[in-house]
Amino acid sequence: MPGECEVSSGAEESVNAASSALNTFLDRLIDLSRPEALESLAATEITFSQLRILSALGCHTGPMSVNAIAEQVQLSLAAAGRTVDKLVCGGLVDRREDPxxxxxKRISLTDGGRRYLETHLAVKHETVRHFVANLPADMRDELCAALRPIVDDAVDHFCLPDRIGTPE
Incomplete structure (x- = not known):
């Protein structure tokens, strides 16, 4: 039908425009927090691979195997194992036999690992708070009004399909 292409094209334009605006916004917000995040990372002598593993464990509901960690953070099994070893030595993760x-071996965050992640995330949260505090009041209200329905919706809009980037 001739009208379908126009509707589809309009929806595609809308998706592209919203994606572009959101990506630009997020890139600029990340740029704001980058110096503090890198300083925080450097101050603790944590490598990027270690941070990725800590983050993966922090997002997971329970202990993870080294295989699962390697797959999630896209490291080889050997590299993930060496990185976990360093985190164990640093007291940030615990390694136990699966019952x-x-x-x-099951890997989980220690209290020290959780505190590290909380501190690292606090830097990012403070950057966002500082950004929002410097917006004009009307823009702050509009931003809140635009985001609130997305985060409060009964539908979880943050559940991504398994096949991101693959054609349907």
């Missing part, structure tokens, strides 16, 4: 299969 059902002693060959599998």
């Amino acid at each position: 059902t299969d002693r060959r599998v």
